[in-house]
Amino acid sequence: MELLTLPKPGDGGDFAAGLSDFLSGLGGKKIRCPKCGWRPRKEDLWSCGPPCHTLWNTFDTAGRCPRCSKVWLHTACLSCHQWSPHVDWYEPDPGAGT
Numbered sequence: 001m002e003l004l005t006l007p008k009p010g011d012g013g014d015f016a017a018g019l020s021d022f023l024s025g026l027g028g029k030k031i032r033c034p035k036c037g038w039r040p041r042k043e044d045l046w047s048c049g050p051p052c053h054t055l056w057n058t059f060d061t062a063g064r065c066p067r068c069s070k071v072w073l074h075t076a077c078l079s080c081h082q083w084s085p086h087v088d089w090y091e092p093d094p095g096a097g098t
C-alpha cells in the first residue's frame, strides 16, 4: 500500500512566493489599461469588496488586498470601468525580444 502526500490545491498557500517572483519580474514595467490605455498613477486607489472595503493601489501588490489578502485576478479600470485580467495591465517589455 502506497500513501501519497499531495499538496492541497486551491488554498493559495504558495501565493506569497509566487507573488514575490511575479513582482520581481515586473520591475520597471509600465502599466496601462488594456482596454483604453489609461495609466494609473501611484496615488490611484482601488477598493476591495465587502466587508473589507480597503482602499489601496492594487499594482503595489499585484492585485492582492493588503488587509484581507483577497487576490483580485481582474482589475477594474478607473477610467473606462471595464475589468481586465490583472496581468494584462502590464505592458510587454519591449526589450524582451519576443
Ligand SMILES: [Zn+2]
Pocket (backbone or CB within 6 Å): 048, 049, 052, 053, 054, 065, 066, 067, 068, 069, 070
Ligand atoms: Zn480586502
Ligand SMILES: [Zn+2]
Pocket (backbone or CB within 6 Å): 033, 034, 035, 036, 037, 038, 077, 078, 079, 080, 081, 082
Ligand atoms: Zn480603461
